[in-house]
Amino acid sequence: MALASRIKVVGDAELSRIHEATVEILEKTGIEFKSEEALALFKANGAEVSGHRVKIPRALLEKSIESAPSSITLWGRDEAKKITIGQGQPRTHVEPSNGCVFTHDMDRGRRASTMADLINFFKLAHQSPVCTIGGAIPVEPNDVPPEERALRVFFETLKHTDKPLKRNVQPAHEIEEMFKMYEVAMGTGYLADHPSIYASVNPLSPLAFDTEPIETIMTYARHNQPVTILSCALAGISAPMSLLGAAVMQNAEILGGLVLSQMTQPGAGLIYAPASAVPNMMNAQYVTGSPETHLINIVNLQLAEELYHLPTRTMGGLNDAKVPDAQSGYETMQNLMQCMLGGAHIINECLGVLDSIMTNSFEKFIMDEEMISRVLRFMQGIDGIHTDLSTELIDTIGPQGSFLTHPSTMKNCRTAWRPTVSDWNSQEMWEKKGSEDVLTRANRIVKERLAACPESTLDPDLEKELSAFVESRL
Amino acid sequence: MSDLQSITDALIAGDDNALTQKVQDALDAGTNASTILSEALIAGMDIVGGRMETGEMFIPEVLMSAMAMGEAVAILKPLLAEGEATSAGKVVIGTVKGDLHDIGKNLVVMMLESSGFDVTDLGVDVNIDTFLTTIREKNPDIIGLSALLTTTMPMMRETIAQINASGLGDGVKIMVGGAPVDQAFAREIGADIYASDAGSASKLAKEMMHA
Ligand code: B12
Numbered sequence: 102m103a104l105a106s107r108i109k110v111v112g113d114a115e116l117s118r119i120h121e122a123t124v125e126i127l128e129k130t131g132i133e134f135k136s137e138e139a140l141a142l143f144k145a146n147g148a149e150v151s152g153h154r155v156k157i158p159r160a161l162l163e164k165s166i167e168s169a170p171s172s173i174t175l176w177g178r179d180e181a182k183k184i185t186i187g188q189g190q191p192r193t194h195v196e197p198s199n200g201c202v203f204t205h206d207m208d209r210g211r212r213a214s215t216m217a218d219l220i221n222f223f224k225l226a227h228q229s230p231v232c233t234i235g236g237a238i239p240v241e242p243n244d245v246p247p248e249e250r251a252l253r254v255f256f257e258t259l260k261h262t263d264k265p266l267k268r269n270v271q272p273a274h275e276i277e278e279m280f281k282m283y284e285v286a287m288g289t290g291y292l293a294d295h296p297s298i299y300a301s302v303n304p305l306s307p308l309a310f311d312t313e314p315i316e317t318i319m320t321y322a323r324h325n326q327p328v329t330i331l332s333c334a335l336a337g338i339s340a341p342m343s344l345l346g347a348a349v350m351q352n353a354e355i356l357g358g359l360v361l362s363q364m365t366q367p368g369a370g371l372i373y374a375p376a377s378a379v380p381n382m383m384n385a386q387y388v389t390g391s392p393e394t395h396l397i398n399i400v401n402l403q404l405a406e407e408l409y410h411l412p413t414r415t416m417g418g419l420n421d422a423k424v425p426d427a428q429s430g431y432e433t434m435q436n437l438m439q440c441m442l443g444g445a446h447i448i449n450e451c452l453g454v455l456d457s458i459m460t461n462s463f464e465k466f467i468m469d470e471e472m473i474s475r476v477l478r479f480m481q482g483i484d485g486i487h488t489d490l491s492t493e494l495i496d497t498i499g500p501q502g503s504f505l506t507h508p509s510t511m512k513n514c515r516t517a518w519r520p521t522v523s524d525w526n527s528q529e530m531w532e533k534k535g536s537e538d539v540l541t542r543a544n545r546i547v548k549e550r551l552a553a554c555p556e557s558t559l560d561p562d563l564e565k566e567l568s569a570f571v572e573s574r575l
Numbered sequence: 576m577s578d579l580q581s582i583t584d585a586l587i588a589g590d591d592n593a594l595t596q597k598v599q600d601a602l603d604a605g606t607n608a609s610t611i612l613s614e615a616l617i618a619g620m621d622i623v624g625g626r627m628e629t630g631e632m633f634i635p636e637v638l639m640s641a642m643a644m645g646e647a648v649a650i651l652k653p654l655l656a657e658g659e660a661t662s663a664g665k666v667v668i669g670t671v672k673g674d675l676h677d678i679g680k681n682l683v684v685m686m687l688e689s690s691g692f693d694v695t696d697l698g699v700d701v702n703i704d705t706f707l708t709t710i711r712e713k714n715p716d717i718i719g720l721s722a723l724l725t726t727t728m729p730m731m732r733e734t735i736a737q738i739n740a741s742g743l744g745d746g747v748k749i750m751v752g753g754a755p756v757d758q759a760f761a762r763e764i765g766a767d768i769y770a771s772d773a774g775s776a777s778k779l780a781k782e783m784m785h786a
Contacts, residue, residue, distance in 0.1 A: 202725050202755040247726040311675055337635070338678055384772060385634040385682055459754060 104482040107444045110399045111345075113407065119345065119400065120408055123352045124159050126308075131156035132357040133309040138319070142364050153309075157360055165363035166356070171410040173327050173370040176295045177235070178286060178558075179263035184233050186327075186372065186446050187412030192477055193441050196267050196414075196449035197226040199237040199301070201461035205424065207544045211460060214240030218461075219254070222453065223261035224554040225466050225547070231473045232452060235262030236298070238269065239453065240461045251275050252282075252571045259286060259567060263558045266298040267449070273316040276300075280324055282570050286563055292324050296370055299327040301449075304354035306334035306377075310361070318358060319365045327370025329414050329447075330358035334377040336397065338385055344393065348400040351377050355401070359411075372447065374414040375401030389419035389457050390432035399443040406444055415440050418451025418469055419458065425465040425540055429455055433465075434472055441476045448473075464543035467550075471521045478518040486513050522546060578606065582615035582647075587623055589639025591646050598647045608654035616647055620689070627774050634682070634773075641689025662693035664784045667709050668719030669697030671730040676723035679753060682773040683719060690777040692717075703737045710743045717780055720766075722753045731756070732764040739765065748783050752776060 111119070133153040134140055140150050149156040172187030184194055204218040205211045222239035226232045236258050245253050251271060258266065259282075268279070283298065284291050291297075300321055302314045310318075321328045332351035334340035340347040355373050362369045375398040379391040398415050405411045417440035420432035433451070440448055450458055451473060453466035486509075494509060504510050522543050524531055531537075557564055578601045585594040601611055623640045626632040632640075666687055670680050677699045684696050695713050697705055710718065718738065722731045731751060738744045750768035751761050761769035768783060770776035 241725045243725055247729055250726065305675055335678065382635065383630050383633050384774070385678075386772070387678075 103484075104442075104480055108399055108439065108442045109403055110396055110443075111403065116400075116404055116408055119349055119352065120404060122349045123356065124162065126349060126353040127157040127162060127356065128159060129156070130308065130353075132304075132353065134315060134357075134361070135310065135312045136315040139310075139315045139361055142361070146364050155357075157357065161364075162356060162360060165360040166409050166411075168363045168367040169359055169371045169409075169411055170368060171412070173296060173299075173372070173412055175234075175265040175299065175327070176297045177263050177265045178259070178297075182233075182264045184265055186370075188410065190446055193445065193473075193480070194233045194447040195229075195231050195451060195473055196234040196447055197222065197232060197237045198239045198418075198450050198452050198454040198458075198461050199267075199269070200458060201240045201454065202243070203456070203460040204240050205455060205460050205462040205465075206547070207464055207540055211423075213243045214461070215244045216242035216253070216257070218242075220257055220261060221463065221551055222461060222466070223257060224551055225463070226452065227262040227264065227558065228550055228554055229452070229466075229470055231470050231477065233264065234267050234447065235264035236266035236268055237449070249575055252278070252574060255279050255282060256567055256571045259283070260557050260559055260564060268298055268300045270300060270302055270314050270317045272313055273320045276317065276320045276324075278574060280326075282567060285567055285570055286559075292326060294325070296326055299329055299370065299372060301329050301331050301374070302358060304330065304332055304358060306332060306339040306354060307350060308354060308357075310358065314358075315361065318362050322362045322366035322369035325366070325369065327372060328358075328362060329372035329374045330355045331374035331376050331414070331416075333416075335380040335385075335387060336377060337382050338380055340377055344379075344396045345400065347377050347397045348375070348404075351375050351397070352401055352404055371411060372414045373401070373405040373409065373411040375405075376416040387457050388421045389416075390421045390428075390435070392435060395436065395439040395443060399439065402443045402445055412446045413444065414447035414449060415443075415445045416450040416458075417441065417445060417448030418454060418472070420455060421457050423456050423460070425455065425462050425468060425543075429465060430468065430472075433469060437472055437476050441473075441480060463547045464540050467522050467543035467546045468539060471523060474521065475518070486516070578604065579611065579615040582611065583619040583622070586616060586619035586640055586643055586647070587626075589636055589643055591639075591643040594643045594647050595650060598650050602650075602654070608651045609656065609659055612648070612651055612655065612659070616644055616651075620644055624690075624774070624778070638685055638689065641685065644689065663691035663781060664693070664716040665713060666692050666694045666717045666719055666780070667697065667706070667713055667715040668694060668721070669701035669706065670699040670721045670723075671727050671734055672700060672702045673730055674722050674724050674727035675699045676721070676753070679723070679773070680719075680721035683721070683752065683770075683776045686773040686777040687719075687780060690781055692777070692780065703734050706734055706738065707741055707743060710738065710747070715747060716784060717748045717750055717768075719750045719752075719776075721751075722756060725755050728753075728755060728760065731766075735765050750776065750780065750783075 131154045143155045144150045176183045203211050204214040218240050219242045300317050332354045336347040340350045359371050377397050379393040381388045405413045418433045420429045422429035452469050453461040582597045627637045687694050720731050722728050748767040751766040752770050758769045768779050
């Protein structure tokens, strides 16, 4: 039995008011699309187009929302790892972090990330039981020339995981190349009926889509691969200060992207991703730990779940701490609780991330896994043996008795949640074991996990073939 | 003196209506335009700058003051002697090719403008040729480059190299910034100024002009 309720920020009546305001923005203000191809498609579907500005009529919007699926099956190279995203999914899905410029660990501190760091993050994600999705670019491989990154990173992705994949915006020809490479592994024509890779696409807030994001939406839709439209507007800078105003605006942006995807290919998977933030208005910098931020995003999660019936995603584990300290922990936990209990189907930027998505920490990855596992357990609610009201048992044991030796306790004592990195020892035992803090334990776990991870998830011949594919194109 | 103080107060409050009214009143009362500019307005913006650094004033408040300042200067300009109200310097700025991030760059533009710089903002995804043509046309004192992506930081290096190769870099200072950029990278690619935020960008730009 899952929890009886999730977090709702606004009531149902308010939701339809917010939706109507969004329709007004789409019909009256419109959105800019910097692509002739997209503009032509909008025109052909009855939208009013002038210059790059597109005014999307209610009918087209409603038709598009209708055709977008409420759940998506995403396949992994290991088909046992396929997941359902959206309606009917058993638990929150977890995606590795993305885009961090710096890597942090206890041994070497903070430094520019390299391909070796990226591979280690891939390995941790592959082994991680909480992480159900692979790919992304947890840290930027600064030592690989930019023009070679796309293919080299994708090769390492395939090498180090067989989970369903998340990728980023790319020009159409690069996406085609990547899909070809995936089909080298899975067989020609595989992707057409196996959604396996989704890309995260950002509107250029406020209310615009640039060329490459548009190419990404359209190319993925044509190949039956989902996209996730992630708005990251900053309230007071690239969105209104008003929390509801920001929710309306990012709703308009995400739905604008949805209409484009559905016009390209009705039924293409679309993951609704509200990820706006309340910045530090003192200096206008991006910050992620404000308790106000998810008042915006949960309103959007409500819209997606209750009115549009769409799969959802949001950046769930962000914080502004520069090192994995107490601030990193409490801000992360605040955001995880809000986003997961708010019903997001996928959370991203939640495994290792620090410093407003600039830095990824190996030790924090291990701490985040446990934090996510705590919330996942809480969200399972009361199920299985826990639904037993136990009146008979309470009567049997009676006042002053002990449940410790009862068979029902013996039988179930190992089913209770346990920490994977937190310390539950007594003070004395903790001292005896070396008085380690959580960071030191996490550091040890990272090393153990990396040492135990296989060097490749690919069959050697396939690995050679994929490597040759990459070299032939560089 | 008190009319000057009330001008400064209106400027700090970012109240453009009150400010333009008080400037007009002061002129009507015979106060010298040059005195109003230096003792009430520029002095006021110095206070605003200081309060921004300490966090006493928030960025939107600072920008309101800067906009009000612009309106007040427009009134004074015809009355000032040649050279008195000239700009603090000319800047050409843009986000380099391949990069669409502009929130930070726009903030730098606003802060530079509020410190009296004449800024040509080329926007985002700016290719090297556009930089070169505009530099030729505007003859700026400072060139500003922004990049938020590690994949576009090399473009920053390339842009600087091309500016220098074309001979347009002589006597021009190059200023760079953006979240992943740091002092070491700035030095490595031959930039003259690195600033981590908009406030220090305008401060360093002013210092550079007086150097
Ligand atoms: C908002 C944002 C966006 C918005 C941009 C909207 C816009 N109009 O600018 C959107 C959502 C569109 C976006 C898109 C993308 N983004 Co982005 N984005 C951010 C975010 C969250 C905040 C940036 C911001 O605006 N900060 C607020 C401003 C005020 O701060 P600032 O930019 O740092 O500017 C200050 C200083 O740096 C300095 N400064 C800036 N410019 C200059 C110039 C000069 C001359 C000087 C002196 C100083 C200076 O002064 C400024 C004011 O104080 C950052 C994360 C972060 N922590 O920075 C990621 C981030 C920069 N983005 C990132 C990525 C990966 C992307 C995408 C590639 C995502 C994708 N998968 O498609 C695309 C790229 C699109 C493109 N081609 O450029 C990564 C970059 C990592 C990397 N590899 O380099 C980051 C770090 C997030 C992450 N971890 O993924 N992004």
